Amino acid sequence: MKIKKFVRNFFILLTSISSLSLTSFANAVEIKVGVLNLSATFAPAQSHSNVDSQFFVNMMEPLIGKNAKNMDNEFGPMFGGLAESYEIHPSKQIIDFKIRKGVKFHNGDDMTIEDVLFSLQSMINVTDPIRTERSKEFFGNIARAEALDENTVRVITKKPDFLTELFLSSQQSMIYPKKYLMGLTGDPDIDEISDYRAFGLAPVGTGPYKVTSFNPRVEIVYERHDDYWGEKAPYDKITMVRIPEAAARVTALINGEIDLATNIAPDQLATIDNAPGYKTTGAVTPLFHVIYFAGAGYDRESDALSGGSKTFTKELRQAMVSAVDRDLLNDALWFGKSVVPSTHSYPNYGKFYTPDFDTFSYDIEKAKKLIKDNNLEGTKLEFWTDPYYYTNGLLAAQAMAEMWKEIGIDVTIRTTETWASKGEPGSWGYNGQMQNWSNPMYYADPHGSFGKMWAPGGAGMTRELWNPSIGMEAYTELYNEFRWELDPEKRNAKYGEIMDLVKEDAFMLVLYQPFESYGMREDLHWDPFPGHIPYVLDFRAGMFEDDRLN
Amino acid sequence: MRFVIIRTLRAFLTIWGVITLTFIATRIAGNPIDNFAPEGLSNEEYNYLMEYFGLNESYFVQYISYFKGIIEGNFGFSYFSFQPVTEVFFSKLPNTLALFGYAFLVSLIIGIPLGIYAAIYRNSILTTFIMALAFTGYAIPNYILAIFAILLFSFTLHLLPTVGLETPYHYIMPVGCLAMSMLAGKIRYSRSAMLDVLNEDYIRTARSKGLSERIVIFKHAFRNASMPIVSILGLQIAGFIAAVVLVEAVFAIDGIGNLIVKAAIFSNYPILQYGVMLWGSIVVLATLLVDLTYALLDPRIRVN
Numbered sequence: 070m071k072i073k074k075f076v077r078n079f080f081i082l083l084t085s086i087s088s089l090s091l092t093s094f095a096n097a098v099e100i101k102v103g104v105l106n107l108s109a110t111f112a113p114a115q116s117h118s119n120v121d122s123q124f125f126v127n128m129m130e131p132l133i134g135k136n137a138k139n140m141d142n143e144f145g146p147m148f149g150g151l152a153e154s155y156e157i158h159p160s161k162q163i164i165d166f167k168i169r170k171g172v173k174f175h176n177g178d179d180m181t182i183e184d185v186l187f188s189l190q191s192m193i194n195v196t197d198p199i200r201t202e203r204s205k206e207f208f209g210n211i212a213r214a215e216a217l218d219e220n221t222v223r224v225i226t227k228k229p230d231f232l233t234e235l236f237l238s239s240q241q242s243m244i245y246p247k248k249y250l251m252g253l254t255g256d257p258d259i260d261e262i263s264d265y266r267a268f269g270l271a272p273v274g275t276g277p278y279k280v281t282s283f284n285p286r287v288e289i290v291y292e293r294h295d296d297y298w299g300e301k302a303p304y305d306k307i308t309m310v311r312i313p314e315a316a317a318r319v320t321a322l323i324n325g326e327i328d329l330a331t332n333i334a335p336d337q338l339a340t341i342d343n344a345p346g347y348k349t350t351g352a353v354t355p356l357f358h359v360i361y362f363a364g365a366g367y368d369r370e371s372d373a374l375s376g377g378s379k380t381f382t383k384e385l386r387q388a389m390v391s392a393v394d395r396d397l398l399n400d401a402l403w404f405g406k407s408v409v410p411s412t413h414s415y416p417n418y419g420k421f422y423t424p425d426f427d428t429f430s431y432d433i434e435k436a437k438k439l440i441k442d443n444n445l446e447g448t449k450l451e452f453w454t455d456p457y458y459y460t461n462g463l464l465a466a467q468a469m470a471e472m473w474k475e476i477g478i479d480v481t482i483r484t485t486e487t488w489a490s491k492g493e494p495g496s497w498g499y500n501g502q503m504q505n506w507s508n509p510m511y512y513a514d515p516h517g518s519f520g521k522m523w524a525p526g527g528a529g530m531t532r533e534l535w536n537p538s539i540g541m542e543a544y545t546e547l548y549n550e551f552r553w554e555l556d557p558e559k560r561n562a563k564y565g566e567i568m569d570l571v572k573e574d575a576f577m578l579v580l581y582q583p584f585e586s587y588g589m590r591e592d593l594h595w596d597p598f599p600g601h602i603p604y605v606l607d608f609r610a611g612m613f614e615d616d617r618l619n
Numbered sequence: 620m621r622f623v624i625i626r627t628l629r630a631f632l633t634i635w636g637v638i639t640l641t642f643i644a645t646r647i648a649g650n651p652i653d654n655f656a657p658e659g660l661s662n663e664e665y666n667y668l669m670e671y672f673g674l675n676e677s678y679f680v681q682y683i684s685y686f687k688g689i690i691e692g693n694f695g696f697s698y699f700s701f702q703p704v705t706e707v708f709f710s711k712l713p714n715t716l717a718l719f720g721y722a723f724l725v726s727l728i729i730g731i732p733l734g735i736y737a738a739i740y741r742n743s744i745l746t747t748f749i750m751a752l753a754f755t756g757y758a759i760p761n762y763i764l765a766i767f768a769i770l771l772f773s774f775t776l777h778l779l780p781t782v783g784l785e786t787p788y789h790y791i792m793p794v795g796c797l798a799m800s801m802l803a804g805k806i807r808y809s810r811s812a813m814l815d816v817l818n819e820d821y822i823r824t825a826r827s828k829g830l831s832e833r834i835v836i837f838k839h840a841f842r843n844a845s846m847p848i849v850s851i852l853g854l855q856i857a858g859f860i861a862a863v864v865l866v867e868a869v870f871a872i873d874g875i876g877n878l879i880v881k882a883a884i885f886s887n888y889p890i891l892q893y894g895v896m897l898w899g900s901i902v903v904l905a906t907l908l909v910d911l912t913y914a915l916l917d918p919r920i921r922v923n
Contacts, residue, residue: 103782109699198664198671266701284710285700286881287873312782312871317769321782324773486884489649497653531662 112269114203129243129274137600161229175279187247277302351586355510364500365576366536371501377448388439406584446477592616637899651886695889715874726801734809756803762865812844
């Protein structure tokens with residue numbers, strides 16, 4: 070009988086604990102965000118992926134401020150930044166910065182011109198291979214930075230460049246405290262590689278929020294930086310916690326555990342919208358989902374291809390690109406909310422946006438004719454994808470396989486969460502495989518997206534995904550003409566020539582700009598900002614409204 | 620003494636096997652540089668990174684230096700955050716140990732008395748309920764149970780939180796889910812062990828001597844039934860590791876299980892190797908402990 074009594078009492082106790090209200094978790098001046106992925110480090114120039122880039126803006130600042138609220142690429146001190154003014158010389162090779170006074174780092178140190186020079190020089194002269202790529206990309210054209218007086222820094226570029234302002238407004242140009250960083254490990258008078266690694270885990274910047282707790286890939290806690298030079302941060306505390314499962318993020322939101330959830334899948338939107346007190350918002354993200362033919366133009370035989378063709382011939386690629394009805398994919402998978410572009414260009418490019426180019430178009434008859442004329446019918450090939458990485462990635466692959474079946478190409482979908490070692494079948498970019506990928510807008514210029522992936526030396530080119538039909542030397546020349554052209558019209562015309570080559574070589578296809586949705590409390594008015602790179606979570610003053618703060 | 624030495628040697632041999640198999644498995648799983656290196660690396664930079672992390676060496680050389688590191692207590696550092704592996708692990712261990720401890724305790728406090736009750740009152744309605752509970756707990760994987768619990772207690776009733784282990788309320792669902800399968804095992808094993816013992820002659824003798832039922836059950840029956848129960852405790856420690864991986868993933872708990880899953884996905888060799896070695900060692904040592912406890916409880920095992 071005693072056992073029966075014990076069991077009964079235990080269940081009563083359990084029920085009593087469970088029934089306590091959980092509303093006390095919310096706090097009026099805090100916000101908690103459930104994110105899909107979370108950064109592993111804040112080390113300058115080491116973090117650059119879509120994931121890492123989300124978390125810098127609240128706590129670090131570059132010299133130049135950028136208007137995040139529109140797509141026009143507007144720069145200037147009125148949009149923040151640690152220079153109170155700057156002047157670009159007519160040669161476009163020299164910029165003089167007047168450094169803002171009264172700026173304090175999160176650790177209490179005053180920001181000095183020495184910190185500014187150190188931050189810039191450490192990007193120009195990187196020795197750590199994990200950071201050299203970002204250095205080459207953002208600071209490759211910067212010759213040096215020098216002090217003109219105790220309050221002025223001069224940055225000198227090797228060539229005149231449209232993009233210098235853009236580069237110096239990016240997270241790669243954040244200013245950090247020299248003394249603090251050098252003192253983190255080893256010799257406090259030398260900036261060792263290990264100092265940057267340690268800094269990545271205990272970052273100190275000048276932004277409106279300071280990082281008070283960082284658990285890599287798990288949780289970041291920001292708190293207001295009371296000594297911030299500009300308008301104070303609206304929240305006392307922001308917690309960003311990784312909740313990888315989509316359904317768990319939605320549940321945590323509706324359950325009142327978080328205030329905002331990122332990356333809501335289209336089929337979960339109604340669940341949030343129907344929950345009292347919650348809503349969804351969203352926008353197309355400056356990121357293209359693409360597919361590519363690994364080894365296009367090298368015409369190497371591959372065991373991933375068989376049947377009608379053992380290589381990715383140009384005709385095969387052109388036929389497959391023409392056979393994909395991207396509008397249908399958009400309607401079926403994204404409820405028409407994604408954007409299907411005609412070329413590799415984002416509206417965020419401002420005067421370098423080129424929507425009139427006709428690089429990618431659906432033409433099933435052309436596709437069928439190419440297959441027939443070149444005896445490609447019956448070609449078998451493999452399409453590799455991570456089943457979870459891209460929203461709708463696997464579904465899109467399956468739908469496209471059906472479209473390719475219509476023109477006589479037999480595509481087998483292969484999924485993997487762990488790519489094989491380089492050079493082995495099933496490895497990322499293995500010759501003869503088709504794959505999906507993304508071409509994000511790393512910064513708002515064609516060179517910041519197409520260039521990142523497909524310029525000579527770009528990510529796709531070093532992995533030998535494409536060998537241009539005009540030859541690498543001619544392509545390099547063409548690309549450099551576009552890259553360094555200073556007249557916008559002529560620059561766009563050169564980009565048009567590159568897009569013509571993309572159309573002719575058909576080594577890749579841009580599918581769409583996905584529509585990314587966010588779920589949140591109804592009294593929170595936050596939207597992704599068009600002037601930011603993808604997925605940035607900006608909670609600085611003036612960037613959103615929260616009724617609780619009024 | 621010989622028994623202890625042989626069992627201990629066997630345990631260390633098993634740990635060595637675990638270490639070696641983990642090393643082989645991680646190398647088959649893929650190259651970590653492909654996962655974490657920045658896009659667009661030149662071949663020279665790629666090779667530099669391979670060298671930096673010692674991945675350019677032959678597998679044999681890598682194995683020797685890995686083994687040497689273990690002996691010296693140097694387990695390397697995470698490829699992503701560059702923190703020492705032990706630091707990463709021990710920062711997450713408390714959460715997993717807390718989950719395990721509470722789940723184990725809950726299942727122990729409830730499971731064994733219920734099993735004993737079910738053995739003594741074989742035909743009662745409560746026994747039928749207890750056994751139904753045990754079979755349900757055994758049959759439903761705990762990650763399914765976890766999702767069902769979230770659906771009911773969080774999504775529908777808004778009673779319990781779902782993410783992390785911030786407050787005591789956060790423990791209720793993950794601990795409940797983990798305890799459920801352990802509970803089922805303990806009920807079933809303790810019931811059948813007690814049933815076996817209750818039919819023995821010495822129990823009849825004890826009763827015929829006029830001893831009280833409480834003394835018969837707890838002094839004579841339970842002591843003799845405790846051996847199979849001890850062995851299930853050891854097995855449950857091993858089973859817990861598989862369970863915690865899934866439960867931590869569902870409840871987004873920053874523990875060892877989640878860490879190992881992420882390390883496997885991103886080929887973070889040092890974390891994965893250390894994780895599997897550590898858990899493997901825990902299982903082996905738990906089994907060793909169970910063996911030694913056996914010997915303590917039953918002198919026949921020591922002699923044989």
